[in-house]
Amino acid sequence: MEQQFVEVEKAVIRFAGDSGDGMQLTGTQFSDTSAEMGNIVNTFPDYPSEIRAPEGTLYGVSAYQIHFGATNTNTPGDKIDVLVAMNAASLKVNLKDVKKHGILLLNKAGFKDKNLKLAKYESNPIEDGSLKGYQVFAYDINEQVRRVLEDFDLPPKMIDRTKNLFALGLAYWLFDRPLEPTQNWLNKKFGKDEKIRDANLKVFKAGYNFGAMGQDLAVRYIVRPADLRKGIYRNITGNNAVALGLAVAAQKAELPLFLGSYPITPATEILHFISGYKQYGVKHMQMEDEIAGITSAIGASYGGALAATTTSGPGLSLKVEAMGLAVMLELPLVVVDVQRAGPSTGLPTKPEQSDLLMALWGRHGEAPIPVLAASTATDCFDMTIEAARIAIKYMTPVILLTDGYIAQGSEAWKVPTLDELPDISIKFATDKETYAPYKRDPETLARPWAVPGTPGLEHRIGGLEKDNITGLVSHDPLNHQRMCEIRAEKVERIVQDIPDLVVDGDESGELLLVTWGSTWGSARNALASLREKDLKISHVHLKYLNPLPANLGDIMSNFKKILVPELNLGQLKILLQYKYMRPIIGLNKVQGNTFTAEEIANKIEEILLSEGVSK
Amino acid sequence: MITQLDGLINKEYTEIPQYTPKDFKAPIDVRWCAGCGGYSILSQVQRIMPDIGVPKEKIVFVSGIGCSSRFPYYMDVYGFHSIHGRALAIASGLKVARPDLSVWVATGDGDCMSIGGNHMIHASRRNVDINVIMFNNEIYSLTKGQFSPTSRVGQKTKSSPFGVLDDPFNPSSLALGSGSTFVARGYDNNPSHMKHLFQRAAQHKGFSFVEIYANCVIFNDGAFDEYTRKETRPTSTINLEHGKPLVFGFKNELGIIMDGYKPKVVNLDEGKYSVNDLIIHNEEDSTLALILSDMSFNPELPRPMGVIYAESKPTYDQKVTWQINDLIERKGEGNLEDLMRGDEWWEIK
Numbered sequence: 013m014e015q016q017f018v019e020v021e022k023a024v025i026r027f028a029g030d031s032g033d034g035m036q037l038t039g040t041q042f043s044d045t046s047a048e049m050g051n052i053v054n055t056f057p058d059y060p061s062e063i064r065a066p067e068g069t070l071y072g073v074s075a076y077q078i079h080f081g082a083t084n085t086n087t088p089g090d091k092i093d094v095l096v097a098m099n100a101a102s103l104k105v106n107l108k109d110v111k112k113h114g115i116l117l118l119n120k121a122g123f124k125d126k127n128l129k130l131a132k133y134e135s136n137p138i139e140d141g142s143l144k145g146y147q148v149f150a151y152d153i154n155e156q157v158r159r160v161l162e163d164f165d166l167p168p169k170m171i172d173r174t175k176n177l178f179a180l181g182l183a184y185w186l187f188d189r190p191l192e193p194t195q196n197w198l199n200k201k202f203g204k205d206e207k208i209r210d211a212n213l214k215v216f217k218a219g220y221n222f223g224a225m226g227q228d229l230a231v232r233y234i235v236r237p238a239d240l241r242k243g244i245y246r247n248i249t250g251n252n253a254v255a256l257g258l259a260v261a262a263q264k265a266e267l268p269l270f271l272g273s274y275p276i277t278p279a280t281e282i283l284h285f286i287s288g289y290k291q292y293g294v295k296h297m298q299m300e301d302e303i304a305g306i307t308s309a310i311g312a313s314y315g316g317a318l319a320a321t322t323t324s325g326p327g328l329s330l331k332v333e334a335m336g337l338a339v340m341l342e343l344p345l346v347v348v349d350v351q352r353a354g355p356s357t358g359l360p361t362k363p364e365q366s367d368l369l370m371a372l373w374g375r376h377g378e379a380p381i382p383v384l385a386a387s388t389a390t391d392c393f394d395m396t397i398e399a400a401r402i403a404i405k406y407m408t409p410v411i412l413l414t415d416g417y418i419a420q421g422s423e424a425w426k427v428p429t430l431d432e433l434p435d436i437s438i439k440f441a442t443d444k445e446t447y448a449p450y451k452r453d454p455e456t457l458a459r460p461w462a463v464p465g466t467p468g469l470e471h472r473i474g475g476l477e478k479d480n481i482t483g484l485v486s487h488d489p490l491n492h493q494r495m496c497e498i499r500a501e502k503v504e505r506i507v508q509d510i511p512d513l514v515v516d517g518d519e520s521g522e523l524l525l526v527t528w529g530s531t532w533g534s535a536r537n538a539l540a541s542l543r544e545k546d547l548k549i550s551h552v553h554l555k556y557l558n559p560l561p562a563n564l565g566d567i568m569s570n571f572k573k574i575l576v577p578e579l580n581l582g583q584l585k586i587l588l589q590y591k592y593m594r595p596i597i598g599l600n601k602v603q604g605n606t607f608t609a610e611e612i613a614n615k616i617e618e619i620l621l622s623e624g625v626s627k
Numbered sequence: 628m629i630t631q632l633d634g635l636i637n638k639e640y641t642e643i644p645q646y647t648p649k650d651f652k653a654p655i656d657v658r659w660c661a662g663c664g665g666y667s668i669l670s671q672v673q674r675i676m677p678d679i680g681v682p683k684e685k686i687v688f689v690s691g692i693g694c695s696s697r698f699p700y701y702m703d704v705y706g707f708h709s710i711h712g713r714a715l716a717i718a719s720g721l722k723v724a725r726p727d728l729s730v731w732v733a734t735g736d737g738d739c740m741s742i743g744g745n746h747m748i749h750a751s752r753r754n755v756d757i758n759v760i761m762f763n764n765e766i767y768s769l770t771k772g773q774f775s776p777t778s779r780v781g782q783k784t785k786s787s788p789f790g791v792l793d794d795p796f797n798p799s800s801l802a803l804g805s806g807s808t809f810v811a812r813g814y815d816n817n818p819s820h821m822k823h824l825f826q827r828a829a830q831h832k833g834f835s836f837v838e839i840y841a842n843c844v845i846f847n848d849g850a851f852d853e854y855t856r857k858e859t860r861p862t863s864t865i866n867l868e869h870g871k872p873l874v875f876g877f878k879n880e881l882g883i884i885m886d887g888y889k890p891k892v893v894n895l896d897e898g899k900y901s902v903n904d905l906i907i908h909n910e911e912d913s914t915l916a917l918i919l920s921d922m923s924f925n926p927e928l929p930r931p932m933g934v935i936y937a938e939s940k941p942t943y944d945q946k947v948t949w950q951i952n953d954l955i956e957r958k959g960e961g962n963l964e965d966l967m968r969g970d971e972w973w974e975i976k
Contacts, residue, residue, distance in 0.1 A: 018739025028711045044971055047973070048971075048973040050975065058780065151662060197971075220652060222788075230633050240975045242973070242975050242976060243974070243975060244968055244972055244973075244974050245972060245973055245974070245975060246968060246969050246971060246972040247971065248969075248974075249840070254968065256967055259963060259966065260963060260967065262628075262630075263628060263963055265956065266629070266630050266631045267630050267631060267632065268628070268630050268632060268724065270720065270723070270724045272716075272720050289961070289966070290950055290951045290954045290955075291951075291954045291955055291956075291958050291959070291960065292961035292963060293628040293630075293694055293723060293951060293959075293960075293961075294967065295723055295947055295951070297720065297723055299719075299749070300745050300746065300748075300749035301745055303713060304713070304716035304719075304745070304746055304749070305714065307709070307710075307713040307716040307717045307725070307746075308716050308717065308719050308720030309719065309720055310709075310720065311689070311707075311716070311717035311718060311719065311720030311721035311722075311724070312721060312723065312724035312725075314707055314717070314721055314722040315632075315720075315724040315725035315728070316631070316632045316635070316724070317632075317724040317725075319724075334713065337709060337710050338714075374938045426942075427964075427968050427972065428967070429964060430963060430964055436976065437631070438648055440631060445649050451918065463632070463635065463725075464684065464686075464705040464721075464725065464728050465635035465636070465638070465684055465685055465725070465727065466684055466687065467682070467683075468685060469684070470684060470703055470704050470705050470706075471705065471706070472653070472700050472706035472707070472708065473704075473706070473707060473708070474690075474699070474700075474706075474707060474709060475692075475708060475710050476708060484655065485655075485700065500722070508719070515642065523792035538706050556855070
């Protein structure tokens with residue numbers, strides 16, 4: 013049968029199965045290979061908070077989604093073109109996201125009576141006609157891999173476990189991906205165990221050939237390489253980018269890195285990565301609790317390290333008092349909050365942007381802290397270095413907000429060289445003739461950093477209010493007011509040191525879209541679709557939440573309406589309304605996932621329509 | 628990796644200045660109440676400092692919150708007065724980042740055993756090389772008189788007008804149980820004994836926990852009289868000395884023997900037992916340490932004072948450094964550009 017190639021600009025594929033089916037690995041391979049062949053790639057893993065939920069259940073479904081394209085993908089994608097479902101439960105959970113006429117690659121072996129019952133299907137969807145409207149391709153993959161490996165003396169369980177590679181091979185055939193990257197990876201991964209390696213390689217190839225020899229899969233898709241800048245690339249998740257950003261920031265600051273942390277989803281991976289950086293002289297302590305995580309980091313910062321603590325919402329709550337201490341001490345500290353859906357334990361593995369107001373204001377007393385937010389997985393690297401730069405230069409704790417979406421999602425990253433990155437080093441105080449603990453830099457208002465070991469600079473700091481300049485304990489009321497004002501002004505002055513916003517689109521008009529954090533990607537895709545319809549919308553994206561960029565107020569004043577989509581019930585909206593005294597339209601979602609481009613686009617169209625704006 | 632700290636950390640001192648205790652007095656007034664046990668602790672700490680063999684600029688005192696935690700302000704070295712309960716976590720981070728420093732923690736029974744209890748047991752089990760002086764006054768003083776985790780059952784305080792219901796911690800047993808490698812107890816009106824304990828703590832490589840009975844003249848005056856006054860002290864306490872038999876009493880007429888696995892008081896004058904029958908103190912014996920510490924709250928037995936336990940083992944901060952050095956030795960110093968690139972990278976030409 014003749015096979016037909018169709019070229020598409022972008023596509024979205026999701027691999028779904030039981031949490032033990034190896035879907036994360038399968039997805040990562042598809043993503044790495046696609047990136048390596050030059051596609052722009054965004055991914056998102058979606059897995060249950062249970063480690064190994066009971067097999068075949070709806071709550072045990074694990075999935076990995078890849079959006080790959082010849083042009084910017086921006087997000088892991090909204091609707092799915094191809095769903096690979098290894099069992100009935102994974103079809104049931106994911107079908108709602110599949111495009112009309114989308115492709116379903118199903119493993120028939122996962123649709124037995126037991127599977128159907130666990131997935132709460134009355135009848136088998138493969139047979140009952142309920143999947144009309146999709147292109148359904150159902151094969152017994154378990155049967156296939158058993159046949160492929162019949163000459164291998166392996167236990168049946170182990171043979172069954174290779175089925176994800178069969179599905180992966182089939183997906184490679186469907187999207188015309190080269191086999192070598194995954195073959196190389198399998199060789200490396202199972203190099204020590206030849207039999208397992210050969211079995212995996214054989215099944216993977218068999219999956220590919222099954223597509224080629226098959227009768228029914230007539231159409232293959234081509235997604236051409238993007239026009240990317242020359243250089244070295246890799247795939248990276250936001251959490252990995254934060255970890256690397258900290259290590260690189262320390263090097264660029266000529267300081268040792270210290271991480272004090274406590275495990276918490278979805279921030280733990282940062283701790284995992286950094287704990288592996290011993291060869292780079294990095295020290296870390298997995299502390300007894302979140303409070304010890306941050307306070308050990310404050311101790312290390314006092315000792316002259318670039319110190320950081322990493323956490324998620326509940327942990328940020330526990331660190332609040334210590335952040336106030338860091339404000340009072342005026343010591344550099346990077347606090348990374350990988351936001352997740354709250355309050356309390358909330359939805360631990362799902363993203364949200366609902367810690368913004370807490371990051372800004374959630375401390376007792378007047379305790380201003382600069383707050384930054386990363387917009388994509390790779391932006392996590394840049395913003396981590398930026399957080400460290402501000403912390404060191406201004407002698408202040410800095411909060412960096414990411415979220416579970418970009419922390420666990422990955423995209424291709426053009427790896428910079430160290431020389432391309434800014435020098436962020438400062439000098440420790442050493443001169444005992446001129447030193448005073450709170451004698452400030454006239455430009456930044458930062459106090460000098462005098463570390464133990466420096467002769468003649470022995471001094472005492474602490475949480476009690478200190479006299480300006482001398483640093484002696486002071487209960488003088490006027491001094492306290494002065495110090496509160498100085499600490500506030502120090503943070504405000506950072507505005508001189510951050511870039512002005514650049515408007516994407518016209519400088520004035522009907523509607524300005526203002527986003528922050530990970531909603532950047534959905535907003536970009538929404539704008540792209542609206543601009544195809546000739547609708548004029550402008551967009552600014554905030555990476556600095558405190559202080560806000562200097563020109564934000566002026567930009568906002570040139571638009572009739574302002575829309576802020578965010579994954580909370582209106583926190584940036586509150587901030588902008590209070591700060592610029594004007595009404596803001598919110599688009600708010602707290603459903604444990606991000607916006608689709610369509611949701612944002614629909615809201616924009618609705619606003620413009622109500623205004624009577626025509627194209 | 629070369630850092631700005633390398634010079635400070637690796638600085639070699641051919642000679643340490645000849646300090647006097649005065650060099651460690653910060654130029655501010657001490658603001659404890661007249662008669663507070665803190666004064667004598669402060670003065671003994673200042674007295675040992677010239678002899679611990681550490682340059683002044685390498686000494687750091689960290690504290691939490693409470694009367695005792697004002698301590699760093701009174702020492703003319705690097706000082707860090709932090710927040711309630713967290714001194715040990717701060718000190719742990721500091722010591723791991725800066726193993727070249729001599730790190731001390733001044734804390735109280737509430738700060739260390741209540742709000743900071745979690746940090747206490749974990750710093751202890753890790754054996755971070757920190758010297759902890761816990762001022763035990765069996766009361767919350769800075770908040771004006773509530774019962775603490777070492778207050779006694781039945782004690783009437785502002786927050787227990789009808790008597791404390793909770794059983795107290797025995798600090799030395801908590802320290803031993805959580806893995807402290809040096810555990811000692813002293814009291815505020817025995818300066819030379821205290822001085823000895825502080826010297827021993829300073830010499831000890833590892834987590835040193837020194838509990839000092841510190842009388843609070845305002846909210847718990849006389850709490851330790853039974854153990855500190857010369858009229859009662861000889862029979863209510865026993866001074867532990869390594870390698871020596873456990874004798875006490877006005878004329879050393881009393882001793883401790885092991886009766887099964889329980890310590891028991893015997894009178895040597897009665898002729899039934901001689902010094903040879905008594906327990907010989909061995910600081911390095913962890914089982915004996917637990918038994919001795921457990922005597923503390925037993926009304927039949929004298930309360931042990933002195934060094935209860937001293938064990939030599941690698942410290943956490945040393946192990947962190949060793950692990951790093953070992954990896955660098957085996958795999959070479961890491962190149963950050965390789966790390967950024969990772970294992971799976973590709974080139975767009």
